[in-house]
Amino acid sequence: MEEKFVLKGNICYSHNADRLECMEQGYLVCEDGRSAGVYKELPQIYAGFPLMDYGDRMIVPGLTDLHIHAPQYPFRGLGMDLELLDWLNTRTFPEEARYSDREYAGKAYRIFADDIKRGGTTRACIFGTLHREATVKLMDLMEATGLKTMVGKVNMDRNCPDFLVEESAEASIKETRLWLEEIKGRYRNTRPILTPRFIPTCTDELMEKLKGIQEQYGLPVQSHLSENMGEIAWVKELCPWSECYGDVYDHFGLFGGDVKTIMAHCVWSGEEETERLRERGVYVAHCPQSNTNLSSGIAPVRRYLDQGLKVGLGTDVAGGSSASVFRAMADAIQVSKLRWRLQDESLKPLTFTEAFYLGTKGGGSFFGKVGSFEADYEFDALVLNDSGLRHPQPLSLQERLERFIYLADERHIEAKYVAGKKVF
Amino acid sequence: MEEKFVLKGNICYSHNADRLECMEQGYLVCEDGRSAGVYKELPQIYAGFPLMDYGDRMIVPGLTDLHIHAPQYPFRGLGMDLELLDWLNTRTFPEEARYSDREYAGKAYRIFADDIKRGGTTRACIFGTLHREATVKLMDLMEATGLKTMVGKVNMDRNCPDFLVEESAEASIKETRLWLEEIKGRYRNTRPILTPRFIPTCTDELMEKLKGIQEQYGLPVQSHLSENMGEIAWVKELCPWSECYGDVYDHFGLFGGDVKTIMAHCVWSGEEETERLRERGVYVAHCPQSNTNLSSGIAPVRRYLDQGLKVGLGTDVAGGSSASVFRAMADAIQVSKLRWRLQDESLKPLTFTEAFYLGTKGGGSFFGKVGSFEADYEFDALVLNDSGLRHPQPLSLQERLERFIYLADERHIEAKYVAGKKVF
Known part of the structure; x- marks a missing residue:
C-alpha cells in the first residue's frame, strides 16, 4: 500500500505539554496512514518499506x-x-x-x-x-x-x-x-x-x-x-x-x-x-x-x-x-x-x-489521535528545511526547531503529509 | 549623472506622524541623490531624466x-x-x-x-x-x-x-x-x-x-x-x-x-x-x-x-x-x-x-533629511511588489500598504535605493 513508508531525518514531536522529543537521524514509520513509531534504528519488520531520506531536515507533526x-x-x-x-x-x-x-x-x-x-x-x-x-x-x-x-x-x-x-x-x-x-x-x-x-x-x-x-x-x-x-x-x-x-x-x-x-x-x-x-x-x-x-x-x-x-x-x-x-x-x-x-x-x-x-x-x-508521532497517531508530518536560515555557529536540534517558529515561513516547509498521504 | 532619474508608481510617504501621503501613479524625482519631490504630473524640467516605470508597485521611503x-x-x-x-x-x-x-x-x-x-x-x-x-x-x-x-x-x-x-x-x-x-x-x-x-x-x-x-x-x-x-x-x-x-x-x-x-x-x-x-x-x-x-x-x-x-x-x-x-x-x-x-x-x-x-x-x-520623499530628502526608496499577496477584492493604496507591514517579507521588496544609488 502507498501508505507504508519510512521517513528518515531529525524528528521532533511532543509527548505532552512538558515533554518534547528530539531525535537526530531517526526513522519515522508510516503504516496505513498512522505512525508505527519513531526509532533510532529501523526495526527489521519495516526494512522492506520504501524509505525517504530527508537528510539534515527536521520532521515534525502537522x-x-x-x-x-x-x-x-x-x-x-x-x-x-x-x-x-x-x-x-x-x-x-x-x-x-x-x-x-x-x-x-x-x-x-x-x-x-x-x-x-x-x-x-x-x-x-x-x-x-x-x-x-x-x-x-x-x-x-x-x-x-x-x-x-x-x-x-x-x-x-x-x-x-x-x-x-x-x-x-x-x-x-x-x-x-x-x-x-x-x-x-x-x-x-x-x-x-x-x-x-x-x-x-x-x-x-x-x-x-x-x-x-x-x-x-x-x-x-x-x-x-x-x-x-x-x-x-x-x-x-x-x-x-x-x-x-x-x-x-x-x-x-x-x-x-x-x-x-x-x-x-x-x-x-x-x-x-x-x-x-x-x-x-x-x-x-x-x-x-x-x-x-x-x-x-x-x-x-x-x-x-x-x-x-x-x-x-x-x-x-x-x-x-x-x-x-x-x-x-x-x-x-x-x-x-x-x-x-x-x-x-x-x-x-x-x-x-x-x-x-x-x-x-x-x-x-x-x-482524534493527531499531532504527535507516538504509535497509532495519524500520520500528519511536515518536513522543514531551515538551511536558508543561515547561522555561523552549531545549533542543537531543539534550538533549530525553536528558532524555526520565530523565523520561518511557508518557504521553509518542504514536504507535507496528512494521514499518510503526501500533499506536496 | 547617474543619480538623476524618475520613478513612477504608487507612492506613499509620511509628512509627519499623523499624515501619510498616498499618491497613485505618481512621479518621484531623484536629483543628485536627493528627492526633488513627488508629482502627479511630471514637470517639464524633469522630462529628460531617465524614467523607471514600476507599474502597480508601491514606492515607499527606506x-x-x-x-x-x-x-x-x-x-x-x-x-x-x-x-x-x-x-x-x-x-x-x-x-x-x-x-x-x-x-x-x-x-x-x-x-x-x-x-x-x-x-x-x-x-x-x-x-x-x-x-x-x-x-x-x-x-x-x-x-x-x-x-x-x-x-x-x-x-x-x-x-x-x-x-x-x-x-x-x-x-x-x-x-x-x-x-x-x-x-x-x-x-x-x-x-x-x-x-x-x-x-x-x-x-x-x-x-x-x-x-x-x-x-x-x-x-x-x-x-x-x-x-x-x-x-x-x-x-x-x-x-x-x-x-x-x-x-x-x-x-x-x-x-x-x-x-x-x-x-x-x-x-x-x-x-x-x-x-x-x-x-x-x-x-x-x-x-x-x-x-x-x-x-x-x-x-x-x-x-x-x-x-x-x-x-x-x-x-x-x-x-x-x-x-x-x-x-x-x-x-x-x-x-x-x-x-x-x-x-x-x-x-x-x-x-x-x-x-x-x-x-x-x-x-x-x-x-538627517532621511525617511521621506519631501523635496531635498535623501533618496532612500523601496519598491514593494505585493502581487504575491493575493486578494479577491479591490484595495486602496493605503490598504495595500497597511497589510504589507503585517504580511510581507523581504521577498516582496523588489528594488532598493539608498541616497539615489540602486542597491538591488
Whole structure:
C-alpha cells in the first residue's frame, strides 16, 4: 500500500505539554496512514518499506489551526484599529456579505485554500459564512487540498446588518439542513461542524433548533467565548438568566460533554466559566494574535493548562493577520510574557515546549489521535528545511526547531503529509 | 549623472506622524541623490531624466533601524525564556565572545550583512562587540552593501564575564582610538558611533574618557536606557548620586544636546527621565519585539509622541527575533494595544500611520533629511511588489500598504535605493 513508508531525518514531536522529543537521524514509520513509531534504528519488520531520506531536515507533526475564518482571509492585516464589535460591523460583515456571490466566493476561497495548503497546517476548524452555496464551495476546495478540515456554515439570525443575516431561526435551520444533506457522503477529508457565530447573533430559538440538528447529525460545534468585555456584557444583557457566557451555550446543550466543542478566545473567562470548560471537556482555541490586534487582552493559558483544560491554537484570520500556526506558537509565548509582566506575575510565561505542544498535539487531539508521532497517531508530518536560515555557529536540534517558529515561513516547509498521504 | 532619474508608481510617504501621503501613479524625482519631490504630473524640467516605470508597485521611503546588534544575529529566535540580565549572561556574552576570532566574525557578519541588505532597511545604527578587528570587518561588510549605517565598537569594562570584558577603562579607550584611527577615511557609507554598552558595564572612568573621544571625533552615541526594572535598580546601586538612569549618561555628557544620541528601549522611563529625553533631543529607539521577548514591558510611545520626543523603531536583534522594520511597525501597533488594554487606558494605541512614520521619517531623521520623499530628502526608496499577496477584492493604496507591514517579507521588496544609488 502507498501508505507504508519510512521517513528518515531529525524528528521532533511532543509527548505532552512538558515533554518534547528530539531525535537526530531517526526513522519515522508510516503504516496505513498512522505512525508505527519513531526509532533510532529501523526495526527489521519495516526494512522492506520504501524509505525517504530527508537528510539534515527536521520532521515534525502537522499543525492544527483550531480557529480560522476563511471568508476573512482577504482582509487580513487591514482595519486593525478597531475593537471586536466595531470591527465586525465595519470590516467583517460587509466582506462576508460578498459571499452571497458564488463567483466571488470561488475566487476568494481558491486563494485561501491555496495558501493554507502551502503552509504548515494539516488540520483546521474553519468558519465559512451564512451562505450555503459558498460554504459548499469552500468545502470542495478544502477537500481538494488533501488537508483534513472541519468547515461550518455560520448561523446568525439577530443583531446583524440587513445585508448579512438569516431572516429567522427557521430559515437558518432550513439552510443548515439543506447544507448537511447536500454534502452527505461527498468528502473524504472534510467534515461539517455546527457553527453558531456567537451568542449575540443567535436567538434562543435558533440555538434550541441547532441542538436538534447537532443530535441528529452527531456534529461537533465551534463558536466564540469571552473574547471582549463589551461582548460579555452584551451576552449578559441578552441572557440575563445565564451564570456566565459559557453557560448560555451549555444551556442549549452545545458546550462539550458528548458534543465535541471548540470555543475560541476565552480571554476573560472567570473561575466559574473556566471550571465549566474543564468539566465539559471543551477545547479552548487560543488566538494570541487576534486578541492583540483587536485589543481584546491576553488569555491566561498557563492557568488553563495547570487546571487541565484542553487547549490548542487558532490563527483566527482575520482578527489574526497571519494564517501560520508556527507564528501563533511564537505569539502565544510572547503575549504570555507581557501578561506575566503587566497583568499577573503568578502565571509564568509559556515555554517553547508548551507552545509547540499547543500547536500540534494540543489542538490536534480535537481530531482524534493527531499531532504527535507516538504509535497509532495519524500520520500528519511536515518536513522543514531551515538551511536558508543561515547561522555561523552549531545549533542543537531543539534550538533549530525553536528558532524555526520565530523565523520561518511557508518557504521553509518542504514536504507535507496528512494521514499518510503526501500533499506536496 | 547617474543619480538623476524618475520613478513612477504608487507612492506613499509620511509628512509627519499623523499624515501619510498616498499618491497613485505618481512621479518621484531623484536629483543628485536627493528627492526633488513627488508629482502627479511630471514637470517639464524633469522630462529628460531617465524614467523607471514600476507599474502597480508601491514606492515607499527606506526604513531606518535605530537599534540592532550585529553579533547577536546568529541566535535570534533562541533562548527566549530569560529576562534581560540573565539573557545577557547566558546567551549574549558567550556568543559575543566568539568575535575575538576573526574568521568566525567574518562568517557571521557576512550572513548579517547579506540579510540586512535584502530587507527593507536602508539606514541602521548597529552595535558590534568590544573587538576592534571584528568591528572593522563588520564595517567593511556593511560598506559593501551600499546601505548607510553607523557602527559601534562596544565599550564594556566592568560586571562582565572574564571572557568578554576590557581589562580597564584605559585599555577600552586605547582600542577605541585605534579603531577610530584605523577606519579614518575608509568608508563612504559607514560611520563610527560611540557605543558604551550600558551603565552597568561601564565604569565612571570609562564614561569620562569616552566623552573625551566623543568631543575629539565629533561622534554620535548609542546605548541602552531603562529597559528592565532589575537593570534600573542596578544602575541606581552603581550610581547612587544619579537622579534617574538617563541622568548618568547626561552626567558624562553623552545624552543629547550637541551630541546626537540614541537610547534604546525607554520602557520604564519616569516623568523626570522622559522630560530629560525631550529636553536633550535624545532619540528613543522603540524595540517592541525585544521588549516582549525579554519580558521587559511595553514603552509608552504614545506619551513620548504626545510630549514631542524623537522616536524611531529598532529591531534589537537578538532581543528581537526579526530584523524587519516592517515587522517592527506591526509589533509597535500590537503592543501599544495590549498596553492600552492592560496597563493604561489613557494612552491610545498607535495607528498604522504613526507606526509607518516611526519606521521611516521618525528614525530616519537621526541621519538627517532621511525617511521621506519631501523635496531635498535623501533618496532612500523601496519598491514593494505585493502581487504575491493575493486578494479577491479591490484595495486602496493605503490598504495595500497597511497589510504589507503585517504580511510581507523581504521577498516582496523588489528594488532598493539608498541616497539615489540602486542597491538591488
